[in-house]
Amino acid sequence: MKRKTVAFFDFTCCEGCQLQVANFGEELLDILAAIDVVMFREVMSEKSDEYDVAIIEGSITTPHDVERIKEIRETATTVIALGSCASIGGINGMKNSFKLEDVQSYVYGEDGKNYFETIPTMAVHQVVDVDYFVHGCPIYPPEFVKILKYALQGLPYTVKDEAVCVECKLNENECMYEKGLTCLGPITKAGCNSWCINYGNICYGCRGMVKETTKNASIDVIKKYDIPMDWIMGKFDMYNKATESEEKK
Amino acid sequence: MARSVNVDVKYLTRVEGHGNIVVNVKDGIVEECRLDIVEAPRFFEAMLRGRSIFEAQHITSRICGICACGHTISSIAAAEDAIGFTPSEQTTKLRKILLYQEMLDSHILHIYLLVAPDLLGVPSFVPLIDTHGNVVKRALRMKKACNDVCAVLAGRHIHPISSIVGGFTKIPGEKELDAMLDILYDMRPDMDSTVELIKTLAPAIPVFERETEYVALVTDDDEYPTLEGDLGSSDGLRLDKSEYLKITNEFVMPHSSAKHAKASRKSYMTGALARFNINSEKLNPKAKAVADALGMKPPIINPYMNTAAQLVECMHYMEESIAILEDLKANGTDQSEAITVGLNERNDIKVNKGLGVGAVEVPRGLLFHSYEVDETGKIENANCIIPTSQNVNNIEHDMSKLIHEILDKPDEEITLMFEMLVRAYDPCISCSAHFLDVEFINR
Numbered sequence: 113m114k115r116k117t118v119a120f121f122d123f124t125c126c127e128g129c130q131l132q133v134a135n136f137g138e139e140l141l142d143i144l145a146a147i148d149v150v151m152f153r154e155v156m157s158e159k160s161d162e163y164d165v166a167i168i169e170g171s172i173t174t175p176h177d178v179e180r181i182k183e184i185r186e187t188a189t190t191v192i193a194l195g196s197c198a199s200i201g202g203i204n205g206m207k208n209s210f211k212l213e214d215v216q217s218y219v220y221g222e223d224g225k226n227y228f229e230t231i232p233t234m235a236v237h238q239v240v241d242v243d244y245f246v247h248g249c250p251i252y253p254p255e256f257v258k259i260l261k262y263a264l265q266g267l268p269y270t271v272k273d274e275a276v277c278v279e280c281k282l283n284e285n286e287c288m289y290e291k292g293l294t295c296l297g298p299i300t301k302a303g304c305n306s307w308c309i310n311y312g313n314i315c316y317g318c319r320g321m322v323k324e325t326t327k328n329a330s331i332d333v334i335k336k337y338d339i340p341m342d343w344i345m346g347k348f349d350m351y352n353k354a355t356e357s358e359e360k361k
Numbered sequence: 362m363a364r365s366v367n368v369d370v371k372y373l374t375r376v377e378g379h380g381n382i383v384v385n386v387k388d389g390i391v392e393e394c395r396l397d398i399v400e401a402p403r404f405f406e407a408m409l410r411g412r413s414i415f416e417a418q419h420i421t422s423r424i425c426g427i428c429a430c431g432h433t434i435s436s437i438a439a440a441e442d443a444i445g446f447t448p449s450e451q452t453t454k455l456r457k458i459l460l461y462q463e464m465l466d467s468h469i470l471h472i473y474l475l476v477a478p479d480l481l482g483v484p485s486f487v488p489l490i491d492t493h494g495n496v497v498k499r500a501l502r503m504k505k506a507c508n509d510v511c512a513v514l515a516g517r518h519i520h521p522i523s524s525i526v527g528g529f530t531k532i533p534g535e536k537e538l539d540a541m542l543d544i545l546y547d548m549r550p551d552m553d554s555t556v557e558l559i560k561t562l563a564p565a566i567p568v569f570e571r572e573t574e575y576v577a578l579v580t581d582d583d584e585y586p587t588l589e590g591d592l593g594s595s596d597g598l599r600l601d602k603s604e605y606l607k608i609t610n611e612f613v614m615p616h617s618s619a620k621h622a623k624a625s626r627k628s629y630m631t632g633a634l635a636r637f638n639i640n641s642e643k644l645n646p647k648a649k650a651v652a653d654a655l656g657m658k659p660p661i662i663n664p665y666m667n668t669a670a671q672l673v674e675c676m677h678y679m680e681e682s683i684a685i686l687e688d689l690k691a692n693g694t695d696q697s698e699a700i701t702v703g704l705n706e707r708n709d710i711k712v713n714k715g716l717g718v719g720a721v722e723v724p725r726g727l728l729f730h731s732y733e734v735d736e737t738g739k740i741e742n743a744n745c746i747i748p749t750s751q752n753v754n755n756i757e758h759d760m761s762k763l764i765h766e767i768l769d770k771p772d773e774e775i776t777l778m779f780e781m782l783v784r785a786y787d788p789c790i791s792c793s794a795h796f797l798d799v800e801f802i803n804r
Binding site for chain 1: 425
């Protein structure tokens with residue numbers, strides 16, 4: 113069977129998810145043997161305008177991004193959104209809590225504010241159709257390999273609608289709420305093996321929200337511990353602002 | 362004969378982020394030499410306003426995947442300075458390991474995957490898989506080793522989990538210390554092979570010299586400074602970190618979403634070569650031996666030698682990580698120092714109103730974070746100045762001098778020399794949030 117041609121594209125992001133792929137170590141060579149990477153700008157000078165699979169990292173934040181992602185969608189038969197910025201808007205979505213003019217002048221000053229165009233942050237699927245979502249900030253490498261296998265075979269893959277808590281319980285972590293802390297685990301999609309909680313941190317919701325949430329229970333807990341609501345809402349908005357309207361559906 | 366050159370490289374490859382090189386020479390006169398940074402602006406500073414200071418590290422780590430630990434540590438330093446918190450000695454040691462491993466990881470990536478293809482005359486590391494299979498495998502193995510150390514210590518390298526304001530949420534015990542030491546002991550033969558490889562490739566490093574100012578952290582003790590120190594320069598500047606704006610003097614140029622910087626002169630360089638030029642006598646003896654083997658003596662004013670300085674540092678950071686880990690193992694770690702995360706719901710860490718600065722050496726140079734917080738720990742103002750922003754101005758001045766020295770060469774060679782120059786700085790454009798293609802105009 114002819115190997116599928118794969119191209120990596122980075123939009124607005126930290127490029128950490130591409131790097132997660134480059135960080136597979138010698139295992140990367142096995143992945144590269146299964147696919148024909150025709151473009152990976154971060155580590156390759158080779159360029160190509162033809163590819164079967166487009167792996168998209170980063171959010172859509174400029175008018176140029178919108179045009180570029182549309183062109184990629186027209187070329188590729190399969191589009192994979194890689195990482196939170198691409199899959200849910202991610203950290204870049206925090207910008208949407210402010211007026212664009214305000215963020216522009218705050219960073220670049222009154223003189224510099226108009227040098228760089230920006231639009232409200234969007235996830236890739238808010239502009240073009242996306243076939244596969246690899247959530248996470250950064251992506252969880254074992255999940256990436258799994259989804260890539262599905263994508264190369266053209267099989268559908270859906271991230272399970274269950275909360276991080278499910279994996280967290282299996283990992284026998286002490287619940288953050290038991291410690292009097294708030295954690296977005298109950299409302300965030302599983303698939304990361306409760307990575308952050310395993311290392312003593314809380315869940316920040318980087319994988320997007322589950323559809324059937326226990327939001328009301330979370331709000332009760334927050335009230336019980338008298339945690340300022342604006343800080344909590346800020347936590348919701350940290351990764352999920354760009355796609356919040358979808359979460360309310 | 363007066364010559365016209367027009368270089369236009371769109372989306373420079375093998376750099377972090379997006380940049381274009383534009384060179385415009387008309388009838389032997391240089392009309393334009395610039396480095397466009399075309400990365401979409403990210404507006405991190407603006408987005409931080411109104412957030413808890415305890416969230417700053419989590420958010421700013423996401424400025425860059427390669428320097429996630431550097432941003433984490435500089436952000437924490439600024440936050441702790443702002444709220445008036447002093448980290449424990451153990452925390453400082455663990456942070457140094459994280460920082461050293463990231464330097465090592467980033468330098469290895471740059472030396473092997475980004476620069477070596479130029480020195481071997483191939484477009485990327487991919488053709489090297491067939492011709493230099495063992496070299497590629499070694500590079501990937503070394504990179505993975507650094508990542509594995511970070512994973513044991515902080516959960517992962519890209520956006521570390523347990524390193525936060527106040528300390529670590531999980532403290533490595535004896536088992537974890539042993540695991541990290543085993544990985545690093547195993548890396549030693551690979552490091553020796555890396556030094557041998559670069560010794561054979563070093564003659565292919567271009568020779569180009571331009572005097573400039575070098576900026577790095579300086580201290581009065583004998584440790585090679587990375588996490589703590591004053592701001593120093595080869596022109597004799599020495600300032601407290603709170604005065605960082607006097608060094609960076611940021612200004613905005615329309616062609617670059619990275620702000621530009623200048624200190625005593627029209628431009629300065631920060632990064633491995635700057636650190637080597639200012640602090641080389643403080644390097645680990647094994648790192649000094651690498652510098653000697655490459656014939657490196659400060660000051661080195663050839664920017665292409667930044668890659669060689671990175672190699673010297675690789676040995677340093679590996680050996681110093683081992684030294685810290687051996688020390689922690691000999692004395693044992695205090696598990697009771699593990700701190701509780703959250704929006705400081707439990708008030709474990711007292712918050713004072715204040716302004717704080719983090720000045721930390723990261724792979725590409727000095728990284729500044731600065732936050733102003735109110736009495737509740739809410740961020741009122743934020744500023745991040747990344748090394749690439751500081752270096753862009755110096756790169757453009759290098760380009761302006763270099764073009765005159767290579768004007769008689771063919772377009773392809775000029776383009777390659779420019780790409781290699783920019784790559785030598787190991788620019789991290791996604792960081793600059795605010796970079797690389799060569800654009801020849803009018804040739």
